[in-house]
Amino acid sequence: MAEKADPRIKFGILGCISIARLARAIASxxxxxxxAIASQQQHSADEPAGFSPVEGVAAKKLYGSYxxxxxxxxxxxxxxxxxxxxxxxxxxxxxxxxxxxMVEKPPALDLxxxxxxxxxxxxxxxxxxxxxxxxxxxxxxxxxxxxxxxxAFGEIKEMHTSVTFKVSPSFLKxxxxxxxxxxxxxxxxxxxxxxxxxxxWAADYRLPRTVTALPGTVFNEAGVIMSCGxxxxxxxxxxxxxQCSFLSxxxxxxxxxxxxxxxxxxxxxxxxxxxxxxxxxSSGAWFLEGLAGWAPSPVEHAVATDRQQVVFMVEEFSSLVxxxxxxxxxxxxKWPEISQKTQLVVDKVKxxxxxxxxxxxxxxxxxxxxxxxxxxxxxxxxx
Amino acid sequence: MAEKADPRIKFGILGCISIARLARAIASxxxxxxxAIASQQQHSADEPAGFSPVEGVAAKKLYGSYxxxxxxxxxxxxxxxxxxxxxxxxxxxxxxxxxxxMVEKPPALDLxxxxxxxxxxxxxxxxxxxxxxxxxxxxxxxxxxxxxxxxAFGEIKEMHTSVTFKVSPSFLKxxxxxxxxxxxxxxxxxxxxxxxxxxxWAADYRLPRTVTALPGTVFNEAGVIMSCGxxxxxxxxxxxxxQCSFLSxxxxxxxxxxxxxxxxxxxxxxxxxxxxxxxxxSSGAWFLEGLAGWAPSPVEHAVATDRQQVVFMVEEFSSLVxxxxxxxxxxxxKWPEISQKTQLVVDKVKxxxxxxxxxxxxxxxxxxxxxxxxxxxxxxxxx
Numbered sequence: 001m002a003e004k005a006d007p008r009i010k011f012g013i014l015g016c017i018s019i020a021r022l023a024r025a026i027a028s029x030x031x032x033x034x035x036a037i038a039s040q041q042q043h044s045a046d047e048p049a050g051f052s053p054v055e056g057v058a059a060k061k062l063y064g065s066y067x068x069x070x071x072x073x074x075x076x077x078x079x080x081x082x083x084x085x086x087x088x089x090x091x092x093x094x095x096x097x098x099x100x101x102m103v104e105k106p107p108a109l110d111l112x113x114x115x116x117x118x119x120x121x122x123x124x125x126x127x128x129x130x131x132x133x134x135x136x137x138x139x140x141x142x143x144x145x146x147x148x149x150x151x152a153f154g155e156i157k158e159m160h161t162s163v164t165f166k167v168s169p170s171f172l173k174x175x176x177x178x179x180x181x182x183x184x185x186x187x188x189x190x191x192x193x194x195x196x197x198x199x200x201w202a203a204d205y206r207l208p209r210t211v212t213a214l215p216g217t218v219f220n221e222a223g224v225i226m227s228c229g230x231x232x233x234x235x236x237x238x239x240x241x242x243q244c245s246f247l248s249x250x251x252x253x254x255x256x257x258x259x260x261x262x263x264x265x266x267x268x269x270x271x272x273x274x275x276x277x278x279x280x281x282s283s284g285a286w287f288l289e290g291l292a293g294w295a296p297s298p299v300e301h302a303v304a305t306d307r308q309q310v311v312f313m314v315e316e317f318s319s320l321v322x323x324x325x326x327x328x329x330x331x332x333x334k335w336p337e338i339s340q341k342t343q344l345v346v347d348k349v350k351x352x353x354x355x356x357x358x359x360x361x362x363x364x365x366x367x368x369x370x371x372x373x374x375x376x377x378x379x380x381x382x383x
Numbered sequence: 384m385a386e387k388a389d390p391r392i393k394f395g396i397l398g399c400i401s402i403a404r405l406a407r408a409i410a411s412x413x414x415x416x417x418x419a420i421a422s423q424q425q426h427s428a429d430e431p432a433g434f435s436p437v438e439g440v441a442a443k444k445l446y447g448s449y450x451x452x453x454x455x456x457x458x459x460x461x462x463x464x465x466x467x468x469x470x471x472x473x474x475x476x477x478x479x480x481x482x483x484x485m486v487e488k489p490p491a492l493d494l495x496x497x498x499x500x501x502x503x504x505x506x507x508x509x510x511x512x513x514x515x516x517x518x519x520x521x522x523x524x525x526x527x528x529x530x531x532x533x534x535a536f537g538e539i540k541e542m543h544t545s546v547t548f549k550v551s552p553s554f555l556k557x558x559x560x561x562x563x564x565x566x567x568x569x570x571x572x573x574x575x576x577x578x579x580x581x582x583x584w585a586a587d588y589r590l591p592r593t594v595t596a597l598p599g600t601v602f603n604e605a606g607v608i609m610s611c612g613x614x615x616x617x618x619x620x621x622x623x624x625x626q627c628s629f630l631s632x633x634x635x636x637x638x639x640x641x642x643x644x645x646x647x648x649x650x651x652x653x654x655x656x657x658x659x660x661x662x663x664x665s666s667g668a669w670f671l672e673g674l675a676g677w678a679p680s681p682v683e684h685a686v687a688t689d690r691q692q693v694v695f696m697v698e699e700f701s702s703l704v705x706x707x708x709x710x711x712x713x714x715x716x717k718w719p720e721i722s723q724k725t726q727l728v729v730d731k732v733k734x735x736x737x738x739x740x741x742x743x744x745x746x747x748x749x750x751x752x753x754x755x756x757x758x759x760x761x762x763x764x765x766x
Binding site for chain 1: 403541632636645650656675676680
């Protein structure tokens with residue numbers, strides 16, 4: 001049997017949006033193979049229809065429609081690299097046809113659409129995972145161990161994350177992430193996904209009590225978010241903030257502060273160096289005698305890796321798929337849960353932005369008082 | 384004449400609250416001398432009344448009342464180290480008697496009280512300065528030069544600062560900063576003063592358009608702020624956040640992000656090392672080929688110093704006083720302006736906290752609709 005001959009998980013990719021990294025990761029993974037690519041995009045004259053060339057990567061099959069790829073019984077798992085507005089339809093369809101599903105982040109435009117995908121996966125008993133790579137990096141595991149250390153870090157109190165990058169004029173005009181019909185969440189769904197995800201990760205996936213957008217959201221002409229932020233407040237006096245943007249210099253900062261120690265990373269979404277990722281910890285810092293300074297200063301910890309984080313992700317996903325396919329293991333529900341909770345908070349930030357969140361309530365209080373006064377005058381008339 | 388024999392500025396210190404550092408700085412400065420200390424505090428049995436001993440520091444005169452020190456015509460300048468609630472009275476009184484005034488931070492409980500001090504200084508033609516030391520460190524000058532570099536940093540877009548330290552149970556019970564009658568601003572006036580000051584410093588002392596407290600303010604039993612945060616939004620889509628606390632591990636983080644570069648420091652309020660202060664810059668960061676990482680990572684810049692920042696502050700203040708006293712130069716109005724703007728924003732954060740700032744306006748909107756409905760029903764009755 002062919003399956004026994006090649007034990008690797010056969011991936012099919014739907015769409016051509018930034019698939020290069022994942023396609024290469026699949027190619028370089030020992031547990032997965034790129035079986036097929038399907039594209040329905042409009043192509044320029046120098047690109048063959050139905051195929052988006054990825055340098056150094058070859059798929060066994062190329063399809064001109066997503067339907068055809070999903071009809072291919074050899075495909076074990078699909079990676080949905082379509083604009084976000086198309087995720088729900090195609091990821092759910094893939095799941096209904098028994099394909100395991102990995103979806104580019106943000107996995108959906110809102111929780112309702114994501115739930116459609118997740119329920120389709122549950123119904124078919126297939127694995128769901130969104131393609132948030134940094135969660136699979138060994139550094140992330142090491143940082144989490146520090147955050148969980150009651151002696152060194154204690155209880156989490158404050159956190160700030162910032163994921164920003166200054167996009168090109170061409171991106172601002174053409175990228176799917178600036179188009180209301182394709183990826184209406186803009187910077188919130190893209191860079192903000194990492195910010196919110198990192199805060200929930202640090203909070204052990206507890207959900208925040210309040211989600212309040214910061215003032216100063218920037219929209220493009222079509223109303224898509226180019227820059228925004230929010231505060232997330234949790235039980236136990238843990239308060240976090242984040243800022244995400246397409247309009248400022250590249251940052252991927254995370255600072256988490258506990259009752260006893262602090263954690264910092266400047267590149268948490270993607271390490272500066274694919275072979276070596278650093279994070280910084282400090283515990284029990286206090287003033288030196290005579291206030292001559294304070295100590296300890298943050299200590300660097302470097303995690304060496306032999307693979308890019310995207311490869312770790314593909315291998316983790318493939319391993320789960322293998323377990324389900326070969327050993328009858330149940331899908332790991334941790335991954336859809338992480339996605340759904342992150343998406344829920346994205347929804348709440350969006351709602352708070354739409355409602356003008358973070359605005360002072362002062363004017364409304366004035367209005368309420370005025371109206372009460374009017375009622376009293378009214379009643380006096382009645383008497 | 385005695386004045387010619389000793390050209391140093393003669394300092395008098397009012398009060399004994401954390402005067403050790405400043406007393407030593409005056410002693411080690413070549414431009415100032417500690418002439419007198421006045422204390423009216425209640426003392427424990429093992430402390431002589433009217434004198435708080437500062438190891439290794441000797442004042443020429445010790446007074447048992449502030450009045451006596453202010454009557455001493457030899458005193459050029461006073462450092463007001465009283466609880467914040469007493470600043471306005473004594474700093475203004477010192478100014479009216481022709482003494483130059485340096486006030487411990489926060490300089491006052493609110494802008495009104497600070498303005499009383501500043502106006503008394505203006506009326507007497509004396510120098511005013513609050514004792515925010517980090518503004519006088521050479522590193523601060525170097526960091527500002529980077530922020531002002533249009534090529535390397537560009538226009539400021541986001542900033543987050545965090546000043547926190549976990550105080551002892553004894554501090555939580557006894558320190559002036561937890562007492563509503565002494566320093567009702569608590570962590571906001573102490574740690575938050577640095578956060579707000581650093582954001583205004585980065586914003587070239589423009590004032591924010593909106594000031595909104597973050598949810599999750601923590602108060603002690605007496606209603607004093609132990610932990611809080613806010614967002615400050617400026618013209619030009621610059622949005623900043625800060626968090627200050629007496630309840631979490633020590634941090635003094637500043638991250639400022641511009642359109643072209645970013646600036647970081649982990650110890651901006653007080654360098655880890657008094658001889659060497661670092662900050663980190665990065666400009667033009669972008670993804671590497673194949674998304675294998677990104678570059679450049681932040682570059683460390685170290686500023687070596689031969690003095691503590693408190694000495695730089697005392698020398699800057701003494702130099703201004705000398706200019707006024709000997710050369711008829713006008714007081715430098717930059718310093719009261721910085722203090723007043725910082726205090727104004729402290730006031731606004733406090734107001735936003737008192738008003739439940741950061742809360743969603745949703746419930747109020749519902750209330751307004753309800754009340755309008757009631758009015759309409761009312762009018763129907765009238766008809």
